[in-house]
Every structure is written in C-alpha cells, then in structure tokens.
Amino acid sequence: ETIRIATIESLTGTFAPIGQNRLETFQFMADLANANDWAGADNDFEVTGFDGKASPQESVIQLKRAIDQGYRYIGSGNGSNVAFALVDAVNKHNSRNPGKEVILFNYSSIDPDLTNSKCSFYAFHFDSNTNMKIEVMANAIKDDPDVKKVFIIGQDYSHGHQVSRAAKDALARLSPDVEVVGDDLHPVGSVKDFAPYIAKIKASGADTVITGNWGSDLALLVKAAESAGVKAKFYTFYANNTGSPTSIGASGADRVKVVTNWHSNADFDTEKGMVATYKEKFDDDLYMQYLESVVGMLGKAVQKTGSLDPVENAFAMEGMTFDAMHGEVEMRADDHQLQQPLYVATWTKTDGGEVKYDQENTGYGWKTDTRLERDLATQPTTCEMDRPQR
C-alpha cells in the first residue's frame, strides 16, 4: 500500500524557496524510506505538495482539497500562523467526520502555544519550539563575554512575538547584566529595504542582534546590515535556511550564529554522504532533517499497527523513540513535542575537516559551538491532551 502524505507549503511568493526546499527534502526522505523499507516492505510513502501561499486561509483551503482527495496524513512546513489555522481546521474536521480523521505533522512552526495551550492529539510537532531554542541561545550568550547590548528584531506575527518574549525573560534570568537596547517588529515578507531598521539598530548601540526571522526577512536583514558596515553578532534560528547563507557570505564569518537541531557539519559520520547526495540532486542544501523523523516515525508506527489508520498510528507514535541522524529522538506523549538534541553553530570558513560542507557554494559553513543532548534541551509543558477513546 502507499502512505499518501499531502504537505502544505508556501510554493509561491516570497517564501517559495523555503517551501520548495522543505517539499524536496520531504520527498527525498520518502524515497530514502522506501528504499530502506522504513514502513515495511509492502508499504511505500508518496508525498505531494499543496501550495498554501504562506497564508492561513489559503492553507486551510488546500487542506480541504487534500482531504477531499482522500489524504489522511498532512504535513505542514509553514509559519506558526498557518500551523494554528491548520491544527484548528484538522480538529474541526475530525470532530465532524468521525472515522475519517486526518493527522498533522508540523515540522517548521515553533510557536510554543502549539504544544501548550493549543496542543492537539491530532498534531505532532517535530521542530523544537521557541522556548527550547531560546533557552539554549541565552545560555550561549551567557558564556559569550562580548555580548553586552542586545537588539531583538522579529517578524510581526506570533512567532516573532514569541521569540521576543522568550528572549527577554531568558536573558533576564540567565544574564541580567546583558541589556536589551531594542525590541522591534516589522511586517512579514513585505520589507525589501531594511536599511531604516539597521540604522535603528546602529543608533541603539547594540553589539548583538537576536532574530527569529526566516526566509527573505533574514536574508535581507543581514544583507542590509552588511552594506551598512554593522559589525554586530547575529543570533538566529534560520541562518541555514535557503537564501540566507548567500547574503551572509564572507562578511558574516564568525559573527552569525544559528540555533538548530542539526546542521550539515553536525557529527557527519552518521549522515555520511546524505548532504552530498542531496546537494547534487537538488543543487540545494539539506537542513530540514526533521523530515527524516517524520517519515521514520510514521513508518515505524505503520509497521507496529500494521494499518494505515491515522488514529491508530497517532497512538502508536505517542512516546515513540526513533534513531535519527542526529541521535535518538522521542515524541513526547504529553504534548506531541519531539524531544531531540540542539546545536549552537557559527558561520565559518570551510576547512575540509570539522567544517566540511559549505552552504550555497559560499565557501562557508557551520561549525558546532555546543551540542545539547535531548534530555538537557527539554522544557516543561502545560498541555492537557484529550485523546479519543479507542
């Protein structure tokens, strides 16, 4: 049988490159799974992309279309705004169409509410949420002597708000001596000229910038900073996502940091060759390793239950562990938040050794500063999950 997965991505518009990469990685992992029978010899994965145009409403429309076409497994690689809409729509659909349930795999949106107040039995979240990532970031900042004045800039939507909130209280807790000299939000995906914002950062006298920006909002931000000769450090979540490495380029060396669950130079013995194969197939970089866990865990569940029924497999996935390329990961049952290691890495010139792979042919790649094991990276949850009775 084929396990048909419909994944909703922004395949057009400003964020298309991000969505495109996520979709390709998904299909890449599906092929890998099929080659190695992750879902058993007689089950194959098939991943189809639906264009949510980065808009909640459009994404819900696409969800309806996918469901109408008989998909029961839905992926989502969008902003948190979209994720909330999808979770809500999935819940409604499931309550109205018992026996026709669908489940949602979110491998991008990291607003903590998704696994707390808004947590749902039908949604699984594979990227570590903002609280987890910021905690790690704040610890790194604590140990970084030349960080004194921090400027927080983000996209004006839930994700940006969460980053700023989390960052402020984490800094207050962990390094009270660090001063937050600015906290700014800008429209999502529509700012083309970041010069004014850079001028603002400059005026604030900040030596470090914390941002949850992604896609062009990050690329343009760094580019503008570069051309204004701003020498501040950048602590980011998505500097390794398509588009950004190019604009960071040489000038960002040793200044731009990324907090992520994995990067191409993270202990590359386990994922030997995968980065290279991906690169040469898509002429793009592999950074969405979360999709390995998505496909892997679903496959494992299918093998366990021997059925394609979403609800059964959802139950099977709760508390499941999986041996991913970056170590063993666990789908926590209480809130469906994947527990996995976290890295802090710095943009450095490739050296063929520790920094083997570069990104977007810049000659620069990621160098691990610290790796946090999964149990250290966890955070508590307030989720009260209500499960269907079986």
Place this chain on the structure above:
Amino acid sequence: MDRKPVSSLLIWLIFAAALLVAPLIFSQGASISFLCQMGAMTIFALSYNILLGQTGMLSFGHAVYYGLGAFGTIHAMNWANDGGLAIPLVLMPLVGGLVALIAGVVLGYVTTKKSGVVFAMITLGIGELVFAGTHMFPAIFGGEGGISTNRVYGTSFLGFTFGPQIQVYYLIAAWLFISTVAMYALAQTPLGRLANAVRDNPERVEFIGFSTHWIRYLMLVLSGSFAGIAGALTVINFELVGTENVSLALSGAILLFTFIGGTSYFYGPIIGAIVGTFMTAVLSGYTPAWQLYLGVSFILVVLYLPGGIASLFDRLALAAARRMIGCVALPTLSMVVTLMVLTAGAVIAVEMLYHITLHAADGPIMQLFGRQTDTTSPANWLVAMALVIMGSVGLRMALPGFRAAWEGIDSGIAHEPVTAASKQGAAA
C-alpha cells in the same frame, strides 16, 4: 417587452433547479467545497459588475467591502459561539451585508465624488490603506494569523447543523439565488437605469435632474453590501478569514473574472465567476501554470472579445433568433478546431517548460494528460511546435471566413430591435 417577464420567470426556475442538482452531479469530494467557493464568488462578481458594468465605475478596491463583511461576520459568529448574540447561522450573511453597507456609507462618499481613472486610483488607495490597516489592528483583524470560528453553534436550523459541507452548500446556494434575484431587480429599477445613464454620459445626467455623485454613491453602497454577503458566505465556508480578503490581489481577481465573463450582460459575471473559480480552485490543483492561463485568457478576452464570454452566447442567441446558425456553423467549427490545436500545442510546451524549471530534480519524465512525457526528448517538443504552427496557420485561414460569417449577422444588429432588449437582458 410584455412577454419578457414570463420567459425570465422560466429562466429563474432553471437557475434554481441548476443550483439544486449541481451537488448531485458533481458529487465526488473535492467539488462540493469547490461549488461553495463558486457560489460566493458569483455573488461577489455580480456585485462588482453593479459598479463596472452598470455604472461604469472601474474599482480596484472592491475586496474592501467583501473583506470587511467577512470580518464583521466572523466576529458576529464568534460572539454567537460564546452565546453572546442569538443570530442563527442562516442569517449571518445579513450581518456581512450590513457591515459592508456601513463601510460603503463611510468610505463611498469620498471615493464616488470622482469618476473614471481618478476613481480607479482612489479605490486603489483606499484598498491598500484598509489592507495596511488590517495589519495594524491584529485584535480586530487577526494579523498574520487571521481569525477562525466555528459555524456549528446554537440550535440546529430545521435539523441542519451546517457541519457537513453539503449543508453549507445549500445555505450558500439559497443566498446566491436570493442575491442574484435582488441584484437583477436592482438593474430594473429607475436607479439601475440611471446608473447606466451615468455610465454612458455623466454630464447629461446632471441636466435631467439627477446628481451623478449621489447615483454613484448609492450604487457603490449597494454593490458593497452584496460583496459583504459574499464575504460572509466565504467565512461560513472556510470558518477563517485572513487579511488577504481585503487585498488588492482579490480586488484584481474579481475584476478579471467579471471582465472575462462579460460586463455588458447581467449574467456575464456568473460565467466569469465559474470560469475564474475553476481556474484558481481546480486548475491550480493540476498545473502550476494556471495563473499564466488565467492571465493569457484575460488578455485574449480584452483583445478579441471585449464583450466577454457572455457576448459569445449573446451572438449565438442572435444567430439562432435570425435562423442563421447554419451560415456560421462551419466557419465557427473550423475556428474552434484550429484554436484547440493551437492551445494544445501551447499547453504542452508550457507544461514541459514548467516541469523543467520547477521539477528538474525529479528527472525529465512528467505526467502530461495522463501519459508519461519526456521533457528532454526533442520529439515531444517537435509535436508541440508542430501543433502550434498547424494551429496558427489554420487560424490564419479560418479567420476571414469566421469574421465574414459573424459580421453577416452583426450587420443586422443595427436594424434589430431585439438586441437592445436582450442586452438589458434576462439572467440566462
């Protein structure tokens, strides 16, 4: 004139029947929710044509009323969900209409002072302003996240919970029918006729006792309200609104649809909405090139079919009325055939190109019209080119005959009373 009401009554019955059976014909999964979208879009397009077709006002901001209606509705629904206000779902469209009406009353007064290009620009400005505004008040417009709601609340209406899509469809269908009748009626009122007068010659209207500003204002408020109803129905269908519902993109889309359908016929926008929704909602599922096809077909309509698709039907009807189908049948047929050949060729080429640019990584093989196609094999490209060439050559040859045949019919129009009557025409 005197026998018109009868025949149009028949047409209305057919219309109603069509709405009733549609979901039975297109029953499989996808198409129901597609029909729902189509219903809402049809009202939206019709309301837009009250401006463009009937009053000659080219607006680039009609989505404002649609969107504000939608937001108004969703707040009302959430309020109702919390037991705050006891309006049953079936009446929610009225809320949408009302909110849009208020918006029209407020915004419309200034915008309608001017006409023509200036009006177009003002609507563009107001549209963008409102759009930007929605981002500034996330508490009201939900910011990037939009606002979601639940259409299943309160006691069920005659046993309908409106959970299932099909029930929603019939709700939308009912409102579509009501609104269409209302808008058609509007076109028949003195105000409706005066709107046409304003469209043709605003200055002279002033000299027969009416204020053009006032007429434009009234028409805008009215069309806005219907747009609001459309917005409300969209909310009921998706249970979610985002700021894109007031966006320029949507205003542009509805202009496209309406014009493709045909602005000088009451039923033009209906065709437009059907074609447009089909392209955006269905075609987009099959090909990434759908926007290209949409744009190109719009351009072709502007260039070669200023009357829109509806004008084709109108002419056919005329030919039939003149018992002249015979003399146009053959040229038209040859025209259609050559066009299809041309299109086929073009589509194949375009699809293969898209595959190469977008899915290069998945190898050269693609699914095209259900068969494996190798985008690298020159053979396929040759086929495409051949079709295109054959098509265009055929077109060259077919065109003169086609033109002549139809001009033969049109030339009659001048002395043909029927046409004018049929233009103000039945909603067929």
Place this chain on the structure above:
Amino acid sequence: MLETGNLHAYYGKSHILHGVDITVGAGEIVSLVGRNGVGRSTTVKTIMGQVSATGSIRFKGEEILGLKPFMIACKGVGYVPESRDVFPTLSVEKNLLLGVKSRKKSRWGLDDIFRMFPRMQERRNVPAGVLSGGEQQMLTLGRTLMGDPDLILIDEPTEGLAPMVVAQVGEYLQEMKAQNISVLLVEQKLDIALKISQRIYVMGHGAIAFAGTPAELHDNQDVRKEWLEV
C-alpha cells in the same frame, strides 16, 4: 495638381463611392456640392487616405492611393475636416504649431495666421477645446495653412459660422488661390460655391452627376432641381 480616376470607396461593406473622377488644377478653386450623405466628405477622406478605396489618385502626377495619411500630408495635401477636430487640451498656439510639418520650411508663420484671424491671437493661450464653434473653424483652417500645403481639401468650412464670417471665409479662400494654392471645397451653401470657384462638381449617389463652370450650373435648372434643391 490632383486627379482621381474611377474612385470606389467603402466603409466596411457599405459601398459609398461608385467611380468618382475629379481633377483640380494648380491655383484653382474647385467646389464639390450635393445633398447630405451623397459622399462628398468620403471623397476628400479617401483622397486623404483615411478611407480604403480602389481606383487611382494622382497628386502632382504621382500615385498616392494606398499611402498612409501622414505621407500624403507630407507630399503637400492639407485637410480641413468637417468635424473640426481641434486638439481640445492643447492651447490655440500649440494647435497651430502642430500644423507645421517635421521637415519642410513653411510660407506661413504664426503671424500670418494671426493677421488673418485676429481672434486667434486674442485666444492664443486658451485650450482650443473651449473655443466657440466658429473660432474652432478658423483654427483648423490656420492650422492647415501652417503646414504649407499646395492643395487644400476643405469640408464644409462655413458650417456653424455667423453669416459675416461665412463671407470672410470666402475671401480667405480667394487669398489662398492668390498664393497659388489649389482648393477642393466641399460646400453646403451653394451661393459661396458659385461665387468663388472656377469649376463645380455636383455629386449624387456617390458619383459625379455634373461638372462645369458656376455659370453653367447656375443656368442648368434640371441639374439643380434633381441634385441640389429639395
């Protein structure tokens, strides 16, 4: 100067001119009269290349049928249309300047025109659109002269003009003749035509029904009965 041979003209499918033959000599005023709708305007439009036609039109001995209007104009044909067609948004002066053809050096300058129509000088800077009917007529005439034509086609120049101005226009045409410009005059008011032109063509149903001198036409009662009076 001008010579048309067996001219047939069409609007779409409606056949308007059925073989029109007229000639205009150098420095000659020739009138084309007839009832409304017989095809006089069409004739001049055809000469100007604005209506598709078959047959032949020779200007200074060279075939100009099928040329684009602006080429014909550049060869030295001036045209004053029936619908005055001033450029409403442009000032009177600009209207006149537009008459000047790209290359050629002109015998007529702004001053000559202002001398001819002092009213134009007064209204020099107002948008031509606001000119009164009559003023517009003067403007079009002047504008055409600025282009320094050797042949002028004038379609009903006296329409909507006050009686006195009508008389003036007659004199202007004479003056042009003096400047050795040929004139093909389409007229409604027979008296002027009779007064100022050397030869007259009477047109009926898209063909020439009579050709001769004013005197001959004046005496020829039947032609006048059949083709002119009502």
Place this chain on the structure above:
Amino acid sequence: MHQGRRIVEFLTISLLNGISYGLLLFMLSSGLTLIFGMMGVLNFAHASFYMLGAYFAYSLSTVFGFWIALVVAPLLVAALGMAVERFGLRPLHKYGHVSELLFTFGLSYVIVEIVHLVWGRGAQPYAIPPELSGAAFTVFTTEFPAYRAFMMGVALFMLLAIYLLLTRTRIGMVIQASLTHPEMVEALGHNVPRTFMLVFGGGCALAGLAGVIGGNAFVTEPSMAAAVGSIIFVVVVIGGMGSLSGALLASLLIGIIQTFAVALDYSMADLLALFKLEIGPMTTGYQLFSLTISQLAVALPYLIMVLILIVRPQGLLGRAEG
C-alpha cells in the same frame, strides 16, 4: 555627548536612506508618469517591466558583467515594451483607456508567470558589482553604501534625460493631440503610431533601468513587481497624474517619510502620557492609542494619497482637469 553624536549620525544616515529610496521610487514612477501623462495609459504592467529589467540585468551580468547589463537590459525592456504597444495596445486604442488599462493589468499576470517559467520561483543571486560594493563614505561609524550613492546618481541622470526629451522635442504635443484626434494629427503629417510606440518603449526602458539598479540593491525575485506595484501608483497620484516634477517630489516625500516613520516608536499613548493621561490595555481604543508610528509606516503612503485626493484631487503639482 556620545548620545548626541549618535543622534546626528542616525539622522544623517536616515535622511540619505530616505532620499536614495525616494529616488529609486522616482526612477520607477517616472516611466509610469511619462506614459500616463502623454498617452493617458495607466500601465499596470509597469512594475513588471521593472522586474524584467532586473532579471535581464541578472542574466546578462552573469555573462557580460554589470556594466554591459546596465546598458543592454533597459534596451531589451524597451524593445519588449514597443512590441507590447504595437501588438497589444495599438489595436485597443479605439476602445479607450479602460481596455488599455485592463490589457496591461492582464499583462502583469502573464509577465510574472513568464519569469517563473524562465528563472524559476526563487530569488536570483543578482549581486552588486565589486566596483560599487563597499562604502561610498562613512558618517561617524556608519558606512553609506557606494551602491546607494550610484543609485542616486543614475536617478538624477534619468531626470535630466527626460527633461530634455520633453522640452527639446514636439513629441509631447503630438501625442497629446493624438489622444483626442489621431486621424487629424496624421492628416497634419505626423507618424502617430511610431511616436506612440517610441514613447511607450521609452517609459518601459525607464522601468527597466530602475530594475537593473533596484534588482541588486534589494532582491530579484518574482514577487518584486507586486512589492512596488501599488506604491508607484501612489507616487504618481500624489505627485499629480502625468506631472514629472510632481512624481519627483512625491517620491522623495514618501521615501523620507517612510524611512523616518520606521524609526519612530512613539504612539498616541506616549503623547498623552506627556499630559499625564494614562492609557492602559483597559482603555477603550487602546489598539489605536498604542499604535506606534513605525507600525503606521506601511500605511502612510496610502494615507497621504487618500488625503491628497480628497483635498487636492489633481495631486501636488498636477493640473486641475476640465
């Protein structure tokens, strides 16, 4: 004192940013104004030609380098524009401006898709040429990018060129006359169709040039047309439809206002706070009161436009119609 220096630095840089952004807007809108002012055509595809300029420039620069692209790309766009005029707009002329407008509107859809087809959906690595990267000069510690300076230069050159074209030739007159009576203008010996084609091509060339400059100053991506699409109309309207100097004024106005607005984090609440009026989340209309100017930045141009249209419909420097 240290603080003071930083403020001066901030103001100067912001002003420069504002002006350079404004001048880019002018490059964009000048072509639009030109075409509208002369031909009365509201070219909705104008931003699309801007985008094409950027993409052409990118492709050319990968082969021949930036400087060739700077010259050739606008010419290509011009050629394209002329073709559009010749085969698209000319036949529509008789149906009036609305159908011309609609045609360009449809065209804008098609052009985006063609870009998708040829260059794909992602952004293109269209980089600033080495000669122009780096700083032109530094204000205290902030570097002002050489490329932005270059941008300003080109814009001014453009302004001069257009000015000469309009004052030294009769093109303007001929076109304007042709709007109402094309046949008559031809009858006076002017080749109207060719003039129209040239003007439209010229307008598109300007858009193309703006694209060459803006493409690498910001991003070269399929959504770049939509991004500027309506703002340039705002410029044209505020400046006064068809008025070139108006467009310049409006561009600078918007550029500067928007740049500074972004910097101002003050809201009405803060203002009232000065008068000891406490506005808290509980206050009715808190949303409105707490709205900061920087949040307003996006909406400002449209706000200005609507206000202008209400108090002075013909725009800042536009001629009153009728």
Place this chain on the structure above:
Amino acid sequence: MSIALELDDVHKSFGETKIIRGANLAVRSGERVAIIGPNGAGKSTMFHLISGRLHPTSGQIRLRGEAIGGLRPHEVYRRGLARSFQITNVFQKLTTFQNLQCAALWSLGYRYSLWHRLIGLKDVRERAEQVLEQIGLTARRDTEANLLSYAELRALEIGITISGGAEVIMLDEPTAGMSRHESDAALALIRKVSVGKTLLVVEHDMGVVFGLADKIGVLVYGQMIAFDTPENIRGNPKVQEAYLGAVEAQERTA
C-alpha cells in the same frame, strides 16, 4: 405676463478673459426667444451659466423670480429649466426609448427609486412614448442611440430636453450641420414641442431664427446689444454691421 427667465448684469470671465460682459435679458413665460450673435460672442457660455454648468462671476440669474446663479445643473433642472447641447450629448448605450425614460423620471417623481420596476411604470412609459411620437422616432424605439443617424440624434437631443416637461427650454444650435431639408423638419418639431412653453434657442440659420422667434436677442462680445422683435432686429443698423452682414445673400438661396 410674468417673467420666466431674467439675466441681470451677468458677468463671466475665464481667468483674465472676460467672456460675458454684463448681459441683461428678460424672457416672458410663453415667449419664443432666439439668441444670435457672432461666433465666440458667448451664446453657449450664456446657456452654460443659466443651466448651471458654469457659474457667473457676478450678476443675477433668476428663474421665475428665484435666483439660480451658482446652483448645480441638476438643481437648476429641478426648478423647471431644461437644455440641449450644441454637440450632441445623449446616452449612447441606451435605446432611444430608455434615453427618454431616464429624462422623464425626475419630473414624474421617481427620484432615485429602487422599489419600482421601471418597466412597470405606466406614466413613464406613456411620457416616453408620447415624446418618441413627437420627435418621430417611434420606429427607432429600441435602437441603441449610438446607432442613430446624425439627424435622428439631434431629434433625440431635443426629445431628452423636453421629456422632463420643464417649461423653460433652451436649445443650442438645434439645426447645426443639417441640410435645409432636415432643418425645416427640425423647425417644425421645435414649433410643435414648444407650444405653451418658454423657449430659448441659439441659431445661426436665419431661416430658423426668423421662422421661429417672437423676440430676438443679439449677443455681441458678451453683451446683449439688442433684444427686440424680428422686424426691428432686421432694421437695426447695429445688428446689421455686427452680425447679419451677409444675411441677405443667404436668404436668397434659402
């Protein structure tokens, strides 16, 4: 007899140029008045001032005693004054019948109504058909206006003007561009429709002027140099040199 329309020292200038320089006029109700004068004298401008299309720089315009100078066109119309235009000015895409329907609506009190069905309005239909009858376009009832011939359009122009039943009617060069035959017909029509109404016409065709008017006003350079019966106007030397100059000749061929 009461004064229907009165101009009292009306001035109008556009920027610098004075166009109307203190025009005076008093038209009794029921009178047929023709305004003549050289081109550019300000006849159309005067019409624009009265009908509200332009506003006087100074001076009084009174319609049945009420000051109307400065009112907007539709306000003037509502006070019972309708006008036609020198350049034809109708609703191109509407049929002849619909053109007249629209023109009749206000006077029959339907205003901006959206609760009546136009087809259902008997009085409007009858009014429109009656006018259609008068202007002799019954055969062209359902033809779109843009398909009418020039003469038919001029007739419709007049039809629109009268179907509101206004009792002061102003026609600007109703016979311009018509052949003698056509203008004779037009003359008859105007006579017919202006029965019992106050009529103001601007004309250059002396046939029409003298055939129609009870009184003739001569406007020269924005001033009403004479306002009198046709006979006296013919005799008036001022008028002779200012305007009629060539009229004799024209009369002969007429």
